[in-house]
Amino acid sequence: MKSMFQENLKKLAEKYTQKYIAQKTGFSQSSVNNYISKASEPSIQFLVALKNAFGIDVNEFLFSDYGVGEEVSYDRFLGNYIMYYYNNDSYKGEVHSNLKNTLNYGVLSIYKEGILGQVVTRAAVFEDRSKATKLLEKCNHVSSTEELLEAYKDQGYPYVGKISTNDQSIFLEMKNIEKKDQGYIILNNPPSKSEYRGGVAAVSSIARGREHNPCIQFMIISKKLLDVPDGELYESLKFDKYEVNMDDNIKDIISLFKRLYVEKNDLASDLTEAQKMAIVRNKIEYHLNEILEANVFRFAKVSNREDDRVYRLIREGLDV
Helix, strand or coil, X not given: CCCCHHHHHHHHXXXXXXXXXXXXXXXXXXXXHHHHCCCCCCCHHHHHHHHHHHCCCHHHHHHCCCCCCCCCCCHHHCEEEEEEEECCCCHHHCCCCCCCCCEEEEEEEEEEECCCCEEEEEEEEECCHHHHHHHHHHHCCCCCHHHHHHHHHCCCCCEEEEEEECCCEEEEEEEECCCCEEEEEEEECCCCCCCCCEXXXXXXXXXXXXXCCEEEEEEEEEXXXXXXXXXHHHHHCCCCCCCCCCHHHHXXXXXXXXXXXXXXXXXXXXXXXXXXXXXXXXXXXHHHHHHHHHHCCCCCCCCHHHHHHHHHHHHCCECC
């Protein structure tokens, strides 16, 4: 397979200049020139720096005719966020204790680290809302990356990862090596250059209960504390509210009831009371199962409806 690295780096330099590439990657301009002229091969460190600075796909940049696009900047996403999501211990989200222990909380930080200013993520999760609030407040008042990492160090083993974007979406990959756990968070990427405040995420992760199985759910991410009861957050995180038209089902049940208990006919007179009840029960169960099957959620999308509802909560939230 022919290497396309030098040609692609040359196109990048024609757009941004060798000096600019050197500044963004932390390498010398002479090194960049040597890579373009094939005087030396690029190091892995340079490829990683190039990826972080310009959002390139390393594999495509090495072996494909790469179309040089606009420089990717994650500056508007930098900051600390609180996360709200369902406790996923129970099987298929079944809840038997009202809202108790249903919600979990977390803190997510997106920040730059190292000489190259690589944008990375770090997160901690809690079952207690007050612990998440305290960590968010602490992270918002640190003055350096070292202090931020120290704040997370007190929480045990944090999740670490990276961020990437396209025109439509924000992707957050989170891993916890010690717990052998990881998740993938996807949010809408609104067409704006202003500071990102948060939104509704679709999350794919591993359930934490007795069986550690794949799990999907919604998550709210916000730079502000949402000053609302857990019950309102609980409702905001549900996939959707379904609406059922039961007119035909009710008519069928009423018709059966009339034939069994109102009208005088051979069917009613030949059946015992227990048999009538069994027929009615069977009819109701049939319609109920039909309704549930027709409205069961096979997948859910983060729609404008969910976004608008949560953005309103974020705008009215509390700064910490």
